[in-house]
Amino acid sequence: MKISPVAAVLFACCLAGSGQIKDPAEQALNARIQSSNGIAVGAPKIYDDSALQQMLAAMQARLASLQVLDQGTLNNRVGAVSGVSQQLNSFAITAQTPSLPGVTTTEKGPTLSAVETSKTVEGTERTIPTGASALATTKETGSTDRTMQTTAGAATRDAVTAAPQFSVSPPTAAPAAIATPTAAGVSASDALNEQMQLSFEIANLRLLLEGSLSDRMLKSTKDNLKLVKPRTTIGFPIxxxxxxxxxxxxxVVEVEVEVEQSADLGGGEAPAITALLPREKTYNTASITESNVSIGGGVVTQVIGLGGSWLRGRRTYYVVQDQDTLATTFQPAKAGRSGFAWQFRPVLGRECVRSAEKQTFVQLAFPTSNGAEKFGRVYVRTYWRKYDRGKGLLKEVLPGSLRENSLVWDIRNYGAIMDEANGPRGFGADSIEDQGDGQVLVRLSQRFLGSTYVRIGNTIVREGSGLTFEHFGMRFAARLPDAVSKRIMVVGRDGSETPLVIKRTVAGTQESRADSPRISGHQVTALDESYTLLRLDLCDKQHLAIHPPLVIVAGGKVYGYSDAPIERDLNKGTLSAVIPTAVLAAQPEVTVTWLFADPRLAVRHQIHEFSRASRTEQLILLEQGSSWAKFLLYGSRLSQATVLHPEGVKMLPFGRPEDAGSLRMLEMTADQIKSHRRIAVSRPGERPILIEIPAVEFKAGAKKELKAKERIAVGSDEAVFEGEGLDKLKQVLFRKLPIPFEAAKDGKSVRLKNLKALGVTSSAVAQDLVFTFEAAQTPVSVEVVSAKLETVGR
Structure with missing residues (x-):
């Protein structure tokens, strides 16, 4: 027998509908659904606690900025009407009698009627009326017989009496004639009370966000030290x-937490619950209630009718909160544990809780150290409780709904972003790139959490202000002086800092050397009046073959990269750099290190040729005569320096003996100063350097004024003359005869002797004297008087 395909399909459908065919996979799914209680809690997730703390701090700051107490509102409420009370009594009654009946009269006059009867004898059948309503059938046979009958009626009168319908209308009470005021409001004191309540609520929330000291502080039972409890944020996907x-x-989802026993410092103290999120989730719903009662009635009699009605109504409207999620805490039966739970309720008129994925969070503080590997453990149970929707009350546990989670999760410490001992993975010499402008580009090939930043000394580099996050790391720019003198830290979101340190490795190998280079000596060579060549001799020249390369730090500047290159001689084991002389003079100490080195490995070396008193070579005018000038020469290493040009100029000691290397005095003639703009100074084995001579103005010799200190009387043997540069005086002539003289040490006066014997003061006349200096002769006219006191006419 052959069955059609359509019949086979219909037969299979009938068997499936009767339950005779079941898929094993479907049976397994149904068994899993029936065994589940409809609540699934995933593995707890550890979140960055600093992120939550920043958000809570931001909320606390926003709450602190709220200004609830408002003086203007209180002033406007003074004298306000707080409420209105109005009572109305109104009574009304209606009584009425029935109306008189109405009569309708109809007049009828007399009536007259005639009846005619006809007969036909011929045998023809006819219908003859015999009255008003009677007919008779006759047959005519050929003859006709007519009969006439007349009837007369008397006049009549008809009267109809009609009684009207009698109904009663209920009375209406009179409305209120006085309008109710609409400007009612709370008084000033009530408004102040509400503002204070809101202020206290804000203070309560701020304290809740700040957290209690008992939840944050810990007194260790091991060493009796006060510690700050480490906090962690845990999320539960439900x-x-x-x-x-x-x-x-x-x-209901219940969670119990206990401390890791090996890390416990509180002597069995339970973890502290510092925050539960969400605490409460509600919906605002409107509740409207209205009830009306109306009673009415009336009484009607043949004499009077009465009616009335009564109405009573009530209407309420208010907003209520329908709770969807509620966080609670409880005390577990086992000591040393903390318990908390979340309740999920049906809302908005639903009979069941809405199917959804819920994410909840808890912040816990553990009585352990910050370096503990594990903080504690988590235990979870779920169940359902019956719910009275009308009263909003929870009842007993729904039978068969309790599920104890068989898995126990550890709460691990993910506080550090990386291992501080090893630093960022892969950070080395290849992670830095010279930019040629005194900066290096730093690349860190490692993924970091958001809000991670870099601290360079006291400078913070964040994303958008110099720090760039990439798919496989981040990069930023650092100044060379900062890379050798400051600690550069990668700061995680939780505040933990990890230093960026490079361990040097031998070129071409993986061998690392962590020892510091040692300096055996140095050599200083002046290149010109502004720059000095500094060469440092290393004890172990293999340090020159290690990456990153060694650099010299002088005066806060790094020498060794493209903006300030140095020479590294691997054969001789030397480092050579051209450094401004002013830098070495101001700070005669250099440092040998490398970029991102451990500060403890940097080597400092003193350049003894320079001292704190050293400075760039410079001449300063000290004293000036008519044909000479004295200068002070400031510089460094001057004790072995000599003046090559102009010839004959010598460096003389000046000041303290310890200043011999940084301070000297030079004396030059006017001719030397006028003919040279610079002097050439040389040190043994070095190139000469040029030092500029400051500008000096000299007065001509003919203009030099010499005069006697007082009048010279006849017969005087000595006379004192005053002037400038007299210590350079060679001779004094009178009529080509030399006059003995004695010059003062300061060069400002000279005493002439034997004037009487030479005839200078023999008579009261004017005498001419000639003063001879190194570069010129100055004639002076002297007037000899008879007495020092004389009358001078005006």
């Missing part, structure tokens, strides 16, 4: 899938 079994029921 999936709700209720079915028909869970109508009018609340889903």
């Amino acid at each position: 999936t709700l899938q209720p079915d028909q079994r869970h109508k009018n029921a609340v889903a």
Whole structure:
């Protein structure tokens, strides 16, 4: 027998509908669904606690900025009407009698009627009326017989009496004639009370966000030290899938937490619950209630009718909160544990909790050290409780809904972003790139959490202000002086800092050397009046073959990269750099190190040729005569320096003996100063350097004024003359005869002797004298008087 395909399909459908065919996979799914209670809690997730703390701090700052107490509002409420009370009594009654009946009269006059009867004898059948309503059938046979009958009636009168319908209308009470004021409001004191309540609520929330000291502080039972408890934020992914079994029921997820015993410092103290999120999730719903009662009635009699009605009504409207999620705490039965729970309730008129994925968080403080590997453990149970929707009350646990999670999760410490001992992975000489402008580009090939930043000394480099995050790391620019003198830290979101340190490795190998280079000596060579060549001799020249390369730091500047190159001689084991002389003079100490080195490995070396008193070579005018000038020469290493040009100029000691290397005095004639703009100074084995001579103005010799200190009387043997540069005086002539003289040490006066014997003061006349200096002769006219005191006419 052959069965059609359509019949086979229909037969299979009938068997499936009767339950005779079941897929094993479907049976397994149904068994899993039936065994589940509709609440699934995933593995707890550890979140960055600093992120939550920053958000809580931001909320606390926003709360602190709220200004609730408002003086203007209080002033406007003074004298306000707080309420209105109005009572109305109104009574009305209606009474009425029935109306008189109405009569309708109809007049009828007399009536007259005639009846005619005809007969036909011929045998023809006819219908003859015999009255008003009677007919008679006759047959005519050929003859006709007519009969006439007349009837007369008397006049009549008809009278109809009509009684009207009698009904009663209920009375209406009179409305209120006085309008109710609409400007009612709370008084000033009530408004102040409400503002204070809101202020206290804000203070309560701020304290809640700040957290209690008992939750944050710990007194260790091991060493009796006060510590700050480490905090961690844990998230619980919760999936709700209720079915028909869970109508009018609340889903409950309970969590118990205990401290890791090996890391416990509180002597069995339970973890502190510092925050539960969400604490509460509600919906605002409107509740409207209205009830009306109306009673009315009336009484009607043949004499009077009465009617009345009564109405009573009530209407309420208010907003209520329908709770969807509620966080609670409880005390577990086992000591040393803390318990908290979340309740998920049906809302908005639903019979069951809405199927959804819920994400909840808890912040815990553990009585352990910050370096503990594990903080504690988590235990989870789920169940349903019956729910009275009308009263909003929870009832007993729904039978068969309790599930104890068989898994126990550890709370690990993920506080550090990386291992501080090893630093960022892969950070080395290849991670830095010279930019040629005194900066290096630093690349860190490692993924970092958001909000990670770099601290260079006291400078913060964040994303958008010099720090760039990439798919496989981040990069930033650093100044060379900062890379050798400051600690550069990668700061995580939790505030933990990890230094960026490069361990040097031998070129071409993986061998690393962590020892410091040692300096055996140095050599200083002046290149010109502004720059000095500094050469440092290393004890171990293999340090020159290690990356990153060694650099010299002088005066806060790094020498060794493209903006300030140095020479590294691997054969001789030397480092040579051209450094401004002013830098070495101001700071006669250099440092040999490398970029991102451990500051403890940097080597400092003193350049003894320079001292704190050293400075760039410079001449300063000290004293000036008519044909000479004295200068002070400031510089460094002057004790072995000599003046090559102009010839004959010598460096003389000046000041303290210890200043011999940084301070000297030079004396030059006017001719030397006028003919040279610079002097050439040389040190043994070095090139000469040029030092500029400051500008000096000299007066001509003919203009030099010499005069006697006082009048010279006849017969005087000595006379004192005053002037400038007299210590350079060679001779004094009178009529080509030399006059003995004695010059003062300061060169400002000279005493002439034997004037009487030479005839200078023999008579009271004017005498001419000639003063001879190194570069010129100055004639002076002297007037000899008879007495020092004389009358001078005006």
